[in-house]
Amino acid sequence: METVVHMGEAFVSTTPGDTLACIGLGSCIGLALIDRARAIVALAHVMLPAATQPDPPLPHKYADLAVPSLLELMLATGARRTRLEAVLVGGAAMFQFGGGSGQEIGQRNIAAVTGLVEAARIPIRATQTGGNKGRTLRIHVGTDISITVREAGGREEQLLGGRAGTEAKAVYA
Secondary structure, eight states: OOEEEEOEEEEEOOOOEEEEEEEEEEESSEEEEEEETEEEEEEEEEBBOOOOOSSSOGGGGGGGHHHHHHEEEEEHHOOOOOOGGEEEOOOOOOOOOOOTTTTTTHHHHHHHHHHHHHHHTOOOOEEOSSSSSSSSEEEESSOOOEEEETTTTTEEEEEESSTTOOOOOOEEE
């Protein structure tokens, strides 16, 4: 079964055969947290770097709320903090905000999510961020968790796969 994670949403799965997907990531970030040993995955679709109001209706829309919330969700589902790994996809240059001030939202999203994940001491195992094309991210749940990404107009490629200790690749566009 495929669950599409829309902007501001987050899902967790432990069910072999499930797929979690963020479709059409532009400037947004698809943040995946995984515990490969326990086959637990979580995915958030982050739209902006920081919330502008307390207790927003979609907290996973904001990096500053999504990262700690996703971590809590993983731990509550049985993941071990010491085994968590992160994968980031998205952050493309799709829109300019601030009247051309240079504060591009995709780059700000990448910086915010990366900084928060690193501050939580979760290793980032793979990324495909930046550029100017949208992407689709899929996480396939099972004993050998795999994460694939497809850039708009491109083919699907494996970004991370297998059990803990498997080599990952990072792509910075």
